[in-house]
Amino acid sequence: MSEKIRELLQNTPEVVNVGLELFARAMRDQGGHVHPVEWKPPLVEPNQQALPLFNDPTIAAANQEAVTRMMRAQPVVIGVAQARDVIPGMSDRTFLHAGPPIDWQHASGPLRGALIGAMLFEGFASTPEEAVRKLESGFVELAPNHEHSAVGPMAGVISPSMPVYIAVNAAGENRAYTNFNEGIGKVMRMGAYAPEVIDRLRWISHVLAPLIGQALQRSGGIDLRNIIAQALQMGDECHNRNKAATSLFYREIAPHLVECDAPASDIAAVLRFIHSNDHFFVNLAMVAAKVMADAAHGIPGSSLVTTLSRNGTEFGIRISGLGNRWFTGPANVPRGLYFPGFGPDDANPDIGDSAITETAGFGGFALAGAPAIVQFIGGTPADAVRATLEMYEITVAEHEVFRIPALDFRGTPVGIDLRAVIRSGILPVIDTGIAHREPGIGQVGAGIVRPPVRCFTEAYRTFEQQYLVQRGAVPTSQTRRTV
């Protein structure tokens, strides 16, 4: 007889109760120690033959491999270049955008606005009307940032002549790219394209980006993971709050900027611009997360989520072991707080690549460490702690580097397991800005949002199908969806 059974019969056991409260009560009435689970039915009724998938050790090993790569990726921003020169597969007529693939016809207001802005910026059109006509006729090819090693906040539009940061994985092979943060209010990433928006973009291209590029070269590269790790202990979650991270970045870059060969007035303007924009770092947080997520992508058999992203119309996810396929559902409208004069009726559905931060184990997943923004989720620091605690239910690991003081320096929940989302029905919590639904207006608020269930149920069906085929089992019946 096994030692475990012998041990069981020696002492009164403590019991974890999954299911009927009646039984938990019956055991407590006898003086038993019972640990309840608040169980809910999964989002799908799995195919009977695929039930082993949920506890398959080979999937667990693949996920462990993927999440380890994610945590150990070491994103370092090394320089700045023009998008067309560095982003793989980018032609002179490619416009990249946030989220899963979309065409002009289905694009939401802010994405349309940003595309119009990019047409004006590139000189492909001289008026918004002309830009619209050309965009309607397919003048440029639209492609998701994520398919080109890039990310961008909100509309996320990157056009060929825009400057982008280059981030490398010092612990691996992959690179990622992102655009520059323009500040808040009327900005192109929120769909604004007024002349002052385009003028600011030109200043960014001609002054800010080249100077930061020079400074980064002088610095020999700045380790973004270190900045994020520190900022998470300073009240940022590095998605909706980047005050600390921006300050840390400022400290790193400032001496190198001052040493650049440029007029003092330009250097001062760059430093002032960074100083005045609490979200200057968010693009860098995102590109760091993209480096981490891509390092975890493509592990055979892994059910780890490696992309969470939205284009303002649809929410899309990708899974490490399911190639580059997107699984999409209609984007939800965030719940949050609004700027003066705006309300929920003005809000565009969820938009932006910035949920890559949650994918990599910070952002909404680190809310417990960002008490200053907890009112976005309608409450108290305790609510923020609960939001983070909930994410441990659907993640594979606790982050080795990102730690939260409020949780006794526990690592952040990292590596969303598709299977855990399906099983628990708990959807990832995402911090987000809110864009106006009309093009040209810009940001109207900030809040939190969850992905639509459908992304996960669709991805699960494909994962299940692949699992059954690999095991040589012919699926007996179509998986039934219960939600």
Place this chain on the structure above:
Amino acid sequence: MVVRVHVEPNAYFDSVALMAVAATVNRQPGVELAALLMGTSANLELLRDSGMWEARLEEVSPNDLVIAVRATDEATATAAIEQALQRLRAATPVRQPMDTVTVPRTLRSALRAAPQARIVAISVPGPYAPIEAEEALRSGRHVFLFSDNVPLSEEVRLKRLAQELGLLLMGPDCGTAFISGLGLGFMNAVRRGPIGIVAAAGTGLQQVASLVDWFGSGVSHGIGTGGRDLDEHVGGVTMLAGIDALAADPATEVLVLVSKPPAPQVAQRVLQHAAHCGKPVVVCFIGQPPESVENVRLAGNLTEAARLAVHLATGRPLDELELPGRNELAARLAAQRAALGPGQRFLRGLYSGGTLCDEAMQILAPRIGDIRSNVPLRADLRLTDPHRSQDHTFVDLGSDEFTVGRPHPMIDQTIRIERLFREAADPTVAGIVLDVVLGYGAAADPAADLAPAIQEARRSAEREGRSLPVIVALVGTRSDPQDYERQRRALEAAGAIVVPSNAWAAELAAQLVA
């Protein structure tokens, strides 16, 4: 419409705090728009765009707080600004220390929080139960799996996994277990003692354990296996593991094995295993006297199994292990039988436990003939309509056809009371047999519902000139939370004959019609 602007110099507030206050001020009647902002250039632009501009705003710095309100009138605007300032300055209410205690939503986090837990009890719907069970096993925990409707292939797979890992998988469809003094599922408050039970039937385990307690002995452990464990595909994996466990357990002196009649080759394997376990074993394959095997005592029913086990464990002679006052009860029944009319020829059994229903039919059939049922002894005796009795009829009211969307009769008496009144109105009925199972998890006070119903049923028969004997098998112990004696008295006061054994109840009932 008026616009009023207020500037607080050098007063920093977090933008989120400002937005939250703005949201409340904006809800005030008469306020069209309230903005609370730090004086950054981007924020000032927002004010300009929303038409709430004053020239002095050119002078403010990013460290100045700006409150701008557009409202129906001066007084409302001023009041709104005042309210905003008050809210910003208000002391945070004192709260209890941060309450972030949450109940785990997944098994994984519960196991992480309670690494010392040794058993996972699972009662989620069958199609999902294997996922939870497999996770529990792979985490090194034993499993009590109450869920039914688990695919047989999953049961086979999971039991092999449990075997490989050296763990016990009790179930699926396991109603009862009793491990080191803790009852899982539906279990009675039994004294601990030298008798170990392995049972493929939950109420079977409860009946044996309760009678062992009744006879003054006690139970070391009760291991449930689930109803299909002795199926040929499963092969008795848990039963065999249970025998090994109890054979090695120093607290166990005598083993009792309980099951419906298993597949013959599985029965052979179990009996062989039992015969070589090194301790006395009593086997009850309900209704089927198995072939005789050395060292194994065979019992025809659960009550016999309990008597033999106590006899072997304590040395008390079997004739001491009897129903007290049996002769008196038999005399009372003889009187009731004498009062029956000539048309009253049939017994009706209204059961909450499937195993007890089966046992009663096994005992009665040789004495009274064919019994119809929704769980019949022979296929041709299946009721065409389970809701309609015919001749001798015993029904398991805990079966799916009765309980879909309604509470199980172990927990709620409604289904049973409805049926009781229907049987009482049938002039061919000579007697009714019921089981009432007490213990943890069962209804808090079954007699409170059942006793008045029995009384009313007997009275309605009397009004039609018939007497209606009712016999109750009250399965439980004197330590059960329902208070055994109080339950017994209430049922007896309603005119029922109450005995602690289902087999005895069946034997007494046989007298009414044999």
